[in-house]
Amino acid sequence: MSNLKLIIKREFIARVRNKTFVVMTFLSPLIFVGMISLITWLATLNNDEVREVALFDETGTFMSDFKDSDNIDYIDYSSLTLNEAKDSVVAKKLYGLLYIPNKGSNRVLAESIQFYAEEAPNISILNDIEEIIASKLTNQNFEEKGLDLNVIENSRAKVSIQIENFSGEKTSKMANYVKMFFGGAAGYFLMMFIIIYGNMVMRSVIEEKSNRIIEIIISSVKPLQLMMGKILGTSFAGILQFAIWVILGAVLLVVATSVFGIEPQPTGVGLEQSMMMQENNQEEIQLLLQDILKLPLGTLVISFLIYFIGGYFLYSSIYAAIGAAVDSETDSQQFMLPIILPLMLGIYVGFFSVIENPHGTVSTVFSMIPLTSPIVMLMRIPFGVPWWEVVISIFLLVGSIIFMIWLAGKIYKVGILMYGKKPSYKELFKWLRY
Amino acid sequence: MANLLEVQQATKRFGDFTALQEVSIRVPKGSIFGLLGPNGAGKTTLIRIINQITLPDQGSVYLDNELLKPEHIKDIGYLPEERGLYKSMKVGEQALYLAQLKGLSKKEAKERLKYWFDKFEITHWWNKKIQELSKGMAQKVQFIVTILHRPKLLIFDEPFSGFDPINANVIKDEILQLRDEGATVIFSTHRMESVEELCDHIALINKSKKILEGKVSDIKREFKSNTFEVGLLTENSNGLYDTLKDKFNVAPADFKTIDDQLKLKITLDQNTSSNQLLTFLSEKAQVVRFNEVIPSINEIFIKTITENE
Numbered sequence: 104m105s106n107l108k109l110i111i112k113r114e115f116i117a118r119v120r121n122k123t124f125v126v127m128t129f130l131s132p133l134i135f136v137g138m139i140s141l142i143t144w145l146a147t148l149n150n151d152e153v154r155e156v157a158l159f160d161e162t163g164t165f166m167s168d169f170k171d172s173d174n175i176d177y178i179d180y181s182s183l184t185l186n187e188a189k190d191s192v193v194a195k196k197l198y199g200l201l202y203i204p205n206k207g208s209n210r211v212l213a214e215s216i217q218f219y220a221e222e223a224p225n226i227s228i229l230n231d232i233e234e235i236i237a238s239k240l241t242n243q244n245f246e247e248k249g250l251d252l253n254v255i256e257n258s259r260a261k262v263s264i265q266i267e268n269f270s271g272e273k274t275s276k277m278a279n280y281v282k283m284f285f286g287g288a289a290g291y292f293l294m295m296f297i298i299i300y301g302n303m304v305m306r307s308v309i310e311e312k313s314n315r316i317i318e319i320i321i322s323s324v325k326p327l328q329l330m331m332g333k334i335l336g337t338s339f340a341g342i343l344q345f346a347i348w349v350i351l352g353a354v355l356l357v358v359a360t361s362v363f364g365i366e367p368q369p370t371g372v373g374l375e376q377s378m379m380m381q382e383n384n385q386e387e388i389q390l391l392l393q394d395i396l397k398l399p400l401g402t403l404v405i406s407f408l409i410y411f412i413g414g415y416f417l418y419s420s421i422y423a424a425i426g427a428a429v430d431s432e433t434d435s436q437q438f439m440l441p442i443i444l445p446l447m448l449g450i451y452v453g454f455f456s457v458i459e460n461p462h463g464t465v466s467t468v469f470s471m472i473p474l475t476s477p478i479v480m481l482m483r484i485p486f487g488v489p490w491w492e493v494v495i496s497i498f499l500l501v502g503s504i505i506f507m508i509w510l511a512g513k514i515y516k517v518g519i520l521m522y523g524k525k526p527s528y529k530e531l532f533k534w535l536r537y
Numbered sequence: 538m539a540n541l542l543e544v545q546q547a548t549k550r551f552g553d554f555t556a557l558q559e560v561s562i563r564v565p566k567g568s569i570f571g572l573l574g575p576n577g578a579g580k581t582t583l584i585r586i587i588n589q590i591t592l593p594d595q596g597s598v599y600l601d602n603e604l605l606k607p608e609h610i611k612d613i614g615y616l617p618e619e620r621g622l623y624k625s626m627k628v629g630e631q632a633l634y635l636a637q638l639k640g641l642s643k644k645e646a647k648e649r650l651k652y653w654f655d656k657f658e659i660t661h662w663w664n665k666k667i668q669e670l671s672k673g674m675a676q677k678v679q680f681i682v683t684i685l686h687r688p689k690l691l692i693f694d695e696p697f698s699g700f701d702p703i704n705a706n707v708i709k710d711e712i713l714q715l716r717d718e719g720a721t722v723i724f725s726t727h728r729m730e731s732v733e734e735l736c737d738h739i740a741l742i743n744k745s746k747k748i749l750e751g752k753v754s755d756i757k758r759e760f761k762s763n764t765f766e767v768g769l770l771t772e773n774s775n776g777l778y779d780t781l782k783d784k785f786n787v788a789p790a791d792f793k794t795i796d797d798q799l800k801l802k803i804t805l806d807q808n809t810s811s812n813q814l815l816t817f818l819s820e821k822a823q824v825v826r827f828n829e830v831i832p833s834i835n836e837i838f839i840k841t842i843t844e845n846e
Contacts, residue, residue: 109637117626315621319679322588322615323638325607520590522619533552 106324107332114336118303119343128344132351154198154228159188161205162212168239175228189219199224201232209240209247281394283458286482289407290453293478294446297414300341301422301442305435307333308426308519317519326516331508334419338412345411349404360392399485406484406493413500414477417507418442424511427518428526449478461486471496473503510535539602541566541690541721542587547596549582556582558745559596564690564723564738569716571736571753572725573838579745580725581618584692587723588615600690611640614688618695618725620679622667629663632682639686646685653681657707672699680708684715691715692723697731709735729835741838743845753834760832760840764804765811766790767818768826774799777821785814798825 118124153173157180160166169177178197180188185202192200199220206212216236218224245252308330311317320329425438452475456465461483470480470488476496480488517534524530542564549557557579564570574580585591587598589605598605600612623631629650636646654660657677667675676699684691693712697705712735716722724736732739739756741749749756767790771777777799781787786804794800799822805814811829818824832840 106638109634113634117623310623314624315617315619316623318590318617318619319615319621319635319682320638321590322613322617323610323635520585537551 107328107335110324110329110332111336111339114307114333115339117307118337118340124340124344128347132348154225155195156198156228156232157188157192157200158203159183159185159200160203162203165203165236165239168235169232172231175231192219193221198228203236209244213237213240278394282485285395285403286457286485287454289403289484290450290478290482293407293411293414293481294450296341296345296411297418297446297477298442300337300415301419303340304333304337304419305422305426306432307337308423308515309429309432309435312427312519312522313431321519326519327508327512330420330423330512330515334416334423337419338415341411341415342408356395403484407481409497410477410481410500413497413504416504417473417477417500418446420504420508420511424514424518424531427515428521428531429518430522430525434525445474446478449475453479453482457482457486462488467492471499473500476500513537539566540564541601542723543599544583544587545597545599547583547586547593547598549579549586549591549593555745557586557593560742560745560747561596562740562747562750564721566721567716567719568738569712569722569724569736571732571739571834572723572742573732573739573834574742575842578742580742581694583742584615584617584694584723584725587690587692588613611686612689613692614639614683614686614690615692616679616683616694616696618698620676622675622678624668625666627663628665628667628670628678631667632678632685635682636685641686649685650681653685657681673701673704676700677704680711684711688720690721690723692725694725695727696724697726697728729833729838733834736834739834741841743842748845749837749841756837757831760837761829762804762832763806764802764830765814766792766826766828766830767801767803767824768792768794769799769801769818769822770796770825771799771822780821784817785809792826794826796825800826802830 153176155176155178157178158166158169160179160181163181166177166179166181171177175198180191180200183191188200188202191197199218202217202219204212204215204217206215213236218229218232242252245255311320324332421442425435425442428438429435449469452465452469456463456469457479460466466479466483469475470483470492476499480493480496484493513535514531517537518526526534540563542562544560544562546559546561547557548555548559560579560583562570562572562583572580572583582591586593587605589607589610600609603609622628626634632650633643633646636650637643641649651660654663659674659677662670662674662678667678670678680696683693691712696708696712700708709731712722712724724732726732736753738752739750740747751759769777778787778801781801781803786806788802788804790800790802792800803814805811815824815827818827
């Protein structure tokens, strides 16, 4: 067996046999699902709270419009004086007091309504209240002008734009959110992968250095071979983990589709049928699943693999060089900036720019720059990227991977035999000339 | 005698620092070659060049009359000074791994490992992790891995550090046996008594230059100063001392004796032979001790380095 294969095998086994790896592989999907359920649960928990809002209405016409909802109970305090009402709200620790004064004209009234509260009130509650009052006042204005409310109501038009591409495929508005979700999730996962597996490579380099086994090994193999073996072996462990997750995910998807009973192919008939159906939860989920199935899942998985491997190679060679340069993991902190900065940049550009405008200049440029391209391009791909852009991006990525491995190899070669030196960037630059 | 290894004019620079300057050594086949020098002299750099870990900027290395090439890796066994093993990997697994990296097949490696593990009585360590073993135990495993592929050239850098005297002796005997079976050994250490005991050739490197090389006996001959230690029994110590002082270069000596005797170190000039001195002394007193002072490698080391400063 060639030495590279031996090294890859050893690294792979060392990673996979590690207890953390096993736990992470099977526990993290559970943790992920758990987190989502927790967040959902916490959100509903917050909404369950019923707030009591006191109403002091001098006009005496609004009370009937404020109907108790799930979140808010309205209490009529109009029989008290304003000061009594305020005191009572404070004493009873109510959420707040809405004061509607009696002004002659609606225009003046609209600007003199007040909400008294201990703390700044929830914006959505204020919006609700404003909407109720505005609609009431608008209707009053219509009536004053002698317009028939029923006529107005009947002439109101409701618009819902149907989205369809040029080849005649219909999609729902949900599709964009689905794309955002898949792109964002892929980009975010990639970042996590790079950080987790890059760190593994770095730790493995440091381990060999601090174990002092390194000199024994490089008297048998070339340092670059060892570095590549390490990066490859660790990446296979990563791919195995990813494959396990994809299989688990696929099983979940199949279970979900069979539970909600739709065919795993989006057919026009199915869509029409579903559109005729009543709006309900079941149908929403069905649409969502159809949108997911309509995504270029194959392309998505393949490009994820390409950019995963590419991004991983690029960054893990930097990680390997850092591992070789330092004596312990604590010393590695000072070199983390060139890794974390572009990763964060990629994520931020992805979340703020790609979602806003997937084909804008910023998104396009950052999906070409090698250090950010894996993340940004992955986020763009669900929205449909011209193939030549992907080709250029991959071409640039591969080029910079080769350059980075060469560079890292030089630092690695010198670094692994250096002990007790705290290297600076200047020192690393000098090593390149050795 | 043919040379197994020849290093010719090897120079290595790291930035502005010259680690090795035009160093040449010749290691005869079947010899135990001591590579000596103070810390930082460039020994490790030279060893790493021989192991093809670093490439020399100038100069060339020949192994068995062939220019050193990657295939020679399996002809060399190297036990570095800074050595260790994977802590969380099992002893047997990593011995197999390291042996396979040296080009042995898995089957071959297993058979040979079994032989050595039996010989050192460590077979029960096979499934233990290194972190469960003591330092000396780990060193044994490293020693086995170094010699397992039966290399022509063995390089030991401080091989005895970490061993207790009993195990150090076991290792020393193994090294001697490997030499007898035809291996050539390069031996780098600061423990001069083991150099004295084992090496037949030495090279001394100081400040990145080689300052001495040759057969140990030749070097000693070169460094001896024609000085003799003598013990004399006489009634008149002071008188004899004065007589000798007039005729020879005399200094008081210090060695252990049973009787109270006159102990002297006498250095002869080129024209006087030891027989002439002995005849002269035997006429004046009873000679109870007469031996030539041969410099130890330790003394040669210190003398050469201090003169070189």
